[in-house]
Each structure stands twice: as C-alpha cells, then as structure tokens.
Amino acid sequence: MKSRTFKTVETRGIRLRVMVEGSGPLCVLVHGWPESWYSWRHQIDPLLAAGYRVAALDVRGYGGSDKPHAIEAYDMIEMTDDVVGVIDALAGPEGQAILIGHDWGAPIVWTTSIRYPDRVRAVIGMSVPHLGRGKLPSIDVFKELYKDKFFYQLYFQKPGVAEAELEADVPATLRKLYYNASGADGVSMNGNKGPNASLLEGMIDPNPLPAWLPKEDLDYYVEQFRSSGFRGPLNRYRNQERDHASLPELSTKLVPQPALFIAGDRDPVLRFVPGVSLADLCDRWYADLRGKVIVPGAGHWVQQETPEPVNEAMLKFLREL
Numbered sequence: 001m002k003s004r005t006f007k008t009v010e011t012r013g014i015r016l017r018v019m020v021e022g023s024g025p026l027c028v029l030v031h032g033w034p035e036s037w038y039s040w041r042h043q044i045d046p047l048l049a050a051g052y053r054v055a056a057l058d059v060r061g062y063g064g065s066d067k068p069h070a071i072e073a074y075d076m077i078e079m080t081d082d083v084v085g086v087i088d089a090l091a092g093p094e095g096q097a098i099l100i101g102h103d104w105g106a107p108i109v110w111t112t113s114i115r116y117p118d119r120v121r122a123v124i125g126m127s128v129p130h131l132g133r134g135k136l137p138s139i140d141v142f143k144e145l146y147k148d149k150f151f152y153q154l155y156f157q158k159p160g161v162a163e164a165e166l167e168a169d170v171p172a173t174l175r176k177l178y179y180n181a182s183g184a185d186g187v188s189m190n191g192n193k194g195p196n197a198s199l200l201e202g203m204i205d206p207n208p209l210p211a212w213l214p215k216e217d218l219d220y221y222v223e224q225f226r227s228s229g230f231r232g233p234l235n236r237y238r239n240q241e242r243d244h245a246s247l248p249e250l251s252t253k254l255v256p257q258p259a260l261f262i263a264g265d266r267d268p269v270l271r272f273v274p275g276v277s278l279a280d281l282c283d284r285w286y287a288d289l290r291g292k293v294i295v296p297g298a299g300h301w302v303q304q305e306t307p308e309p310v311n312e313a314m315l316k317f318l319r320e321l
Contacts, residue, residue, distance in 0.1 A: 011085025017064030029056040032103020042307035061232020074235040129282035133250035139240040150193035183266040183299030264298025
C-alpha cells in the first residue's frame with residue numbers, strides 16, 4: 001500500500017484522522033458504509049496531479065477517528081459539522097472546499113452544502129442522489145416498502161444485532177458486502193429473503209476476489225474494522241428519524257453549488273424504490289446540476305470498481321468550475 005500522510009483534526013471535542021496531501025484548492029473526500037479514507041485510493045493521486053489539496057477523512061466511528069458510543073452522536077448535524085471542522089482546520093474559518101462523497105458520504109456532502117453554502121465551492125456525490133426531505137423519515141418509507149421482505153436498513157435498527165453478525169468474522173463480512181453490492185452479474189445486496197433474515201444470510205462469498213478488490217486492499221479494510229467495530233458505522237442508520245426532525249430546511253432548500261452525480265448502473269441504491277431509478281428523481285433538488293454520470297457495469301462501489309470513468313468525469317467537472 002502506498003505510504004500516505006495523515007493529520008489529526010480536532011473539532012468540537014472530536015478527533016478525526018484525515019489523510020492530507022498536496023497544495024491548492026481543498027478537496028474533502030467523505031466515504032460511506034462500510035468503508036474508510038482508503039476508499040478514495042484511486043482518486044487521490046489524480047486530484048493531486050490536477051493541483052488540489054486532498055483531505056480524505058475517516059468519518060467518525062471509523063478507522064483512526066474517534067468513535068462516540070451514543071447513537072445520536074452520528075446524526076446528520078454532527079456529520080456535517082465534522083466536515084466543516086475539517087475545512088476550518090485546513091482552509092481556515094472562512095475557507096472553502098470542494099466536497100466529494102460516496103454512499104452515506106453523499107448525503108453528508110449534499111447536506112453540508114445546504115447548511116454551509118458559503119463554505120462549499122462545489123460538490124460531487126456518488127451512489128446516493130439528493131432527494132430533499134420527504135413527508136416521512138426515510139426509515140418509515142422503507143418499513144412500508146419492505147414490510148414483507150428483508151431490507152438491510154431495517155435490520156440495522158436494533159443496536160447490537162447487526163454488530164454481532166458483522167463482527168463475528170470480519171474478513172467474510174467484508175468479502176460478502178463488497179461483492180454482493182458490486183456490479184457482478186447475478187448478485188444482490190438484499191436478496192430474496194423474508195423480513196426476519198440476517199444480512200449475510202444467502203450472500204455469495206467470492207472466491208477468487210473480484211479484480212477491483214485485491215487481497216491487499218481487503219486486508220486493509222479488515223484491519224480497520226477489527227479495530228473500530230461496526231457500532232459507530234451502523235449508528236448512522238439509526239438517526240433517520242432524528243435527521244428528519246432536525247433538518248426541516250431540506251424540504252425546500254436546493255443544493256446551491258455546482259454539482260455532479262455519479263453512480264454505477266448496477267448500484268442497488270438506485271433501485272431502493274421498486275420500479276423506479278432514484279437517479280431520475282433528483283434533478284429538481286439542485287440549483288446547478290451539471291451532470292449525472294451513470295457508469296455501465298459498475299455497482300455500488302463505483303469509484304473503486306471503475307476508477308477510470310469516475311476520475312474522468314470528476315476531473316472534467318472540476319476543470320469547468
């Protein structure tokens with residue numbers, strides 16, 4: 001693994017491990033579940049070569065960052081304030097950054113751009129489009145959509161249950177999660193399971209690993225999650241009602257900055273609502289959406305599975321700002 005430079009950012013009583021390299025305009029990279037700063041390994045050097053200062057953080061609860069125990073410590077307000085804390089530390093209290101997020105990192109950067117419009121120059125989200133704030137918390141929508149089926153976010157709601165399953169064999173957990181949410185033919189994140197199933201039940205354990213996930217990369221993720229556990233990462237899913245109540249402005253405010261959305265055409269997130277592609281519903285929530293790039297053959301881990309088209313789209317968007 002290539003050697004990288006890390007900095008500890010202290011903000012509002014929490015310490016975040018951030019990989020920081022380069023000089024120039026600041027890009028803050030925010031990963032999703034269950035990932036790491038390392039999820040951006042294919043984007044860091046192209047951004048550095050393009051003249052940016054790159055800051056890829058371990059989100060709170062992950063890797064080398066602090067891991068508060070309380071569920072409410074992972075609500076969206078805390079998460080967006082962490083991103084602004086990184087901007088403060090690296091660009092100053094009036095500085096700006098370009099935000100790039102994937103999976104949960106995408107809602108985090110979309111919401112940061114709305115809450116702190118003067119601190120964000122532009123924003124790229126991957127996998128999860130911004131869809132505003134519905135009448136109900138998203139977890140309540142999922143309860144109705146999946147009342148007779150398994151859905152992983154519903155399974156995550158009771159503290160301790162998913163933690164026990166996922167931490168029992170971390171290498172097998174990550175092999176299955178990364179493969180079954182990828183663009184591989186014939187695999188599925190949720191499968192055709194009843195509502196009382198467990199997450200890993202019925203998932204393919206790939207052998208060999210897919211080409212985009214060499215053993216060295218998987219081993220790094222395993223090391224991180226053996227250290228951190230899964231409680232903090234899972235707590236993000238347990239705040240959807242709190243987020244809905246605390247962020248009413250998302251019902252009306254648009255993402256105001258230049259924005260780009262990237263996803264794989266096989267990403268299961270885009271099919272959360274049966275029969276609908278979420279990518280087709282998001283346009284009206286952006287003031288300046290400059291493109292939607294849907295990468296053929298890619299699944300959920302789009303920037304890891306297909307880094308070349310992702311980097312091409314990302315750098316083209318940044319050059320045109």
